[in-house]
Amino acid sequence: MADAVLGATVVEDREAAVASRRRLISRIVIYGLLGLISVVYIVPLLVVVLNSFRTNAEIGAMGLISLPQSFRLDAWPQAWSDFCIGGQCNGVARYFWNSVAMVVPATIISTALGAINGYILSKWKFPGSEIVFGCMLLGVFMPGQIALLPWAFLLGKLGLANSVYGLVLVHCIQGLSFTTLFFRNYYVSIPDDLLKAARIDGAGFWRIFWKIMIPLSPPIIIVTVIWQFTGIWNEYLFGVVLNSGSNQPITSALVALSMSGTTVRTYDVMSAAVLIGALPPLLVYFFGGKYFVRGLTQGAIK
Amino acid sequence: MASLTIRNLRKSFGVVEVLKGVDLEANTGEFIALVGPSGCGKSTLLAMIAGLETVTSGEIYIGDRLVNSVQPKDRDIAMVFQSYALYPTMSVKENMAFGMESRGVPKAEQEKTIARVAALLQIEPFLKRKPGQLSGGQRQRVAMGRALVRDPALFLFDEPLSNLDAKLRVDMRTEIKKLHQRIGKTTIYVTHDQVEAMTLASRIAVMHQGEVQQFADPDTVYNRPANTFVAGFMGSPSMNFIDAEITSTGGGAPAVNFPLSGGGVASLPLHNGVADRAQSKKVILGIRPEHLSRQSASNSGKQGFATMSALVEVVEPTGAETMAVLKFGDREVVGRFSPDEAPKTGENMPLAVDMTRACLFDPATTRLI
Ligand SMILES: Nc1ncnc2c1ncn2[C@@H]1O[C@H](COP(=O)(O)OP(=O)(O)OP(=O)(O)O)[C@@H](O)[C@H]1O
Ligand SMILES: [Mg+2]
Numbered sequence: 001m002a003d004a005v006l007g008a009t010v011v012e013d014r015e016a017a018v019a020s021r022r023r024l025i026s027r028i029v030i031y032g033l034l035g036l037i038s039v040v041y042i043v044p045l046l047v048v049v050l051n052s053f054r055t056n057a058e059i060g061a062m063g064l065i066s067l068p069q070s071f072r073l074d075a076w077p078q079a080w081s082d083f084c085i086g087g088q089c090n091g092v093a094r095y096f097w098n099s100v101a102m103v104v105p106a107t108i109i110s111t112a113l114g115a116i117n118g119y120i121l122s123k124w125k126f127p128g129s130e131i132v133f134g135c136m137l138l139g140v141f142m143p144g145q146i147a148l149l150p151w152a153f154l155l156g157k158l159g160l161a162n163s164v165y166g167l168v169l170v171h172c173i174q175g176l177s178f179t180t181l182f183f184r185n186y187y188v189s190i191p192d193d194l195l196k197a198a199r200i201d202g203a204g205f206w207r208i209f210w211k212i213m214i215p216l217s218p219p220i221i222i223v224t225v226i227w228q229f230t231g232i233w234n235e236y237l238f239g240v241v242l243n244s245g246s247n248q249p250i251t252s253a254l255v256a257l258s259m260s261g262t263t264v265r266t267y268d269v270m271s272a273a274v275l276i277g278a279l280p281p282l283l284v285y286f287f288g289g290k291y292f293v294r295g296l297t298q299g300a301i302k
Numbered sequence: 303m304a305s306l307t308i309r310n311l312r313k314s315f316g317v318v319e320v321l322k323g324v325d326l327e328a329n330t331g332e333f334i335a336l337v338g339p340s341g342c343g344k345s346t347l348l349a350m351i352a353g354l355e356t357v358t359s360g361e362i363y364i365g366d367r368l369v370n371s372v373q374p375k376d377r378d379i380a381m382v383f384q385s386y387a388l389y390p391t392m393s394v395k396e397n398m399a400f401g402m403e404s405r406g407v408p409k410a411e412q413e414k415t416i417a418r419v420a421a422l423l424q425i426e427p428f429l430k431r432k433p434g435q436l437s438g439g440q441r442q443r444v445a446m447g448r449a450l451v452r453d454p455a456l457f458l459f460d461e462p463l464s465n466l467d468a469k470l471r472v473d474m475r476t477e478i479k480k481l482h483q484r485i486g487k488t489t490i491y492v493t494h495d496q497v498e499a500m501t502l503a504s505r506i507a508v509m510h511q512g513e514v515q516q517f518a519d520p521d522t523v524y525n526r527p528a529n530t531f532v533a534g535f536m537g538s539p540s541m542n543f544i545d546a547e548i549t550s551t552g553g554g555a556p557a558v559n560f561p562l563s564g565g566g567v568a569s570l571p572l573h574n575g576v577a578d579r580a581q582s583k584k585v586i587l588g589i590r591p592e593h594l595s596r597q598s599a600s601n602s603g604k605q606g607f608a609t610m611s612a613l614v615e616v617v618e619p620t621g622a623e624t625m626a627v628l629k630f631g632d633r634e635v636v637g638r639f640s641p642d643e644a645p646k647t648g649e650n651m652p653l654a655v656d657m658t659r660a661c662l663f664d665p666a667t668t669r670l671i
Contacts (some may be wrong), residue, residue, distance in 0.1 A: 030340055036491055036568060094597065191383075191385060191387065193383045193385045193387035193388075194387050194389065196349075196352075196354050196374075196381075196383070196618045197381070197383060197387040197389075197448075198389070198400070199354065199373075200352060200353075200354075200374045200375060200379065200380065200381050200401075201375070201400050201401035201448075202375035202376075202404030202405050203400070203404050207404065210392075211389075211400070212389055215391035215392075216391055218392065
């Protein structure tokens with residue numbers, strides 16, 4: 001009797017040991033793979049960051065990918081104000097500010113319009129509002145380049161060709177499908193009773209929007225702002241095609257890096273310039289990333 | 303004076319007619335309950351009174367003003383929702399102030415009103431909290447508070463207690479009754495709980511499939527239900543329905559007969575002229591569970607009581623009373639007995655039936671005879 005019990009525990013122990021070893025192996029495999037993928041993602045960024053602090057001579061001698069022998073900050077101010085792109089030697093500063101002047105109003109306006117659209121399409125439905133929503137949804141799936149030529153034509157007519165304001169308009173409209181979808185889907189989960197109560201309480205369209213919907217919206221506002229900001233900042237096709245010279249956003253101007261091929265390549269300064277162009281979305285990611293994930297998964301009312 | 307008058311009100315959603323000609327009125331200070339099974343159109347009717355749903359046809363008067371096309375905010379009403387619908391980002395106090403702010407009530411007056419209502423409902427301790435930090439019962443109070451800070455002509459309640467647990471529901475029911483007695487406002491109260499309707503209302507409108515089946519005081523609705531639907535809906539356990547036939551026995555005194563198991567026939571004498579009103583011999587006999595009792599010296603010879611016996615199938619004690627399922631022929635009938643006279647399973651129980659309280663219905667129309 002006692003033997004049998006003892007035997008059973010021994011078997012159990014052995015099984016437990018096998019199971020835990022198997023678990024360990026699968027952990028190692030998972031972490032190994034994850035580590036490998038992270039390296040693949042991180043290495044290019046690391047190379048660029050390191051190169052921005054190395055001298056050009058050193059990069060020339062040791063190759064693009066190697067550990068730095070020196071540490072130098074000179075490339076950064078050069079990239080900012082002296083670097084030559086497309087025949088102009090004023091650095092990327094001007095393009096950087098173009099991007100800022102484009103992304104800030106475009107993000108604010110497209111988010112605000114998305115909120116209002118979403119509010120109407122979820123809470124003030126009218127005959128045909130589902131069709132309107134369906135059409136807006138189409139915009140989510142339409143590649144931006146389809147609209148390139150129409151935009152060029154329209155901006156010309158409006159007198160906004162080759163101007164940052166033109167790009168603001170383009171990005172407001174191009175982004176509207178997404179922002180409307182985000183807000184509409186978020187607002188659908190807010191109970192209608194809340195609005196009925198507010199209507200009996202004497203609140204109208206705008207008072208309900210400001211006092212009830214907006215205070216419930218921070219998660220989706222954060223998601224939309226991050227989405228729009230990074231999307232508009234990183235976009236370069238419209239900037240390249242619609243604008244030229246000193247009116248381009250920084251991403252479009254950096255395209256010229258690959259074309260100014262006659263002179264000696266200044267890898268250190270180029271690295272710094274690229275990083276300056278990438279910095280805002282990276283900062284947004286570092287400071288807003290967790291809110292982005294939280295906002296995507298969280299409903300309006302806990 | 304009538305606070306609310308509804309005439310031939312209809313509502314269709316597309317081709318579906320949800321309300322089919324509703325008539326209703328509430329006198330000033332009255333407490334009207336709208337009861338009916340799920341989907342019968344109670345909430346729709348209330349939403350139309352509130353102005354949250356459009357009127358397909360018919361008229362709604364609040365006071366003597368036709369309000370068919372008046373905005374909700376201008377109807378002089380306040381409403382409490384089943385979901386409470388408290389504004390989640392506002393504190394309790396802000397929730398109560400929201401409507402007054404919308405209407406431009408001066409700040410000082412807002413403060414005074416909130417203080418008064420908060421004291422009335424005993425919600426002062428959590429005026430600063432958000433709805434998410436309150437229990438279900440506390441939220442319910444706040445929802446009532448938000449309605450009470452107005453001084454409306456009409457209070458509308460849509461199943462305000464149905465999200466509370468059983469015990470709290472009974473407590474809040476009493477509180478609502480007290481509150482109504484204190485402030486005496488005309489109230490329309492939707493519920494599908496017939497006990498709530500019976501205990502609170504001065505008149506009950508029983509609805510079914512978009513029609514008001516009966517609109518009367520609780521006593522009439524319970525004891526003289528207009529048809530088998532009302533009879534079956536009000537009261538728990540439900541009234542028992544037995545297909546029966548009217549006959550005149552020996553001396554001409556009418557009785558209702560129905561077959562019993564084993565070939566016998568039960569013959570229960572009828573009283574005061576009901577039999578004359580019947581259109582046909584066939585009727586539906588309605589007997590409430592509590593009108594069955596064990597035969598005893600005190601009831602067997604009594605005027606209006608009929609005697610019979612029936613087999614006991616199931617016995618369900620609940621503590622205060624005992625339910626028993628009895629066999630009347632091939633029908634099952636529920637009886638409600640006090641524990642000391644409760645039957646045992648398998649017993650052939652001698653019964654006394656209170657025929658003065660029995661109802662007869664016309665099988666063709668299901669109406670009360
Ligand atoms: N917006 C609408 N569109 C179409 N049909 C609707 C709409 N609102 C309600 N109905 C229908 O009208 C009928 C009555 O609904 P209502 O909400 O008034 O029922 P109720 O009596 O309040 O039921 P419950 O006790 O479940 O709350 C239901 O059959 C419902 O499906
Ligand atoms: Mg309802």
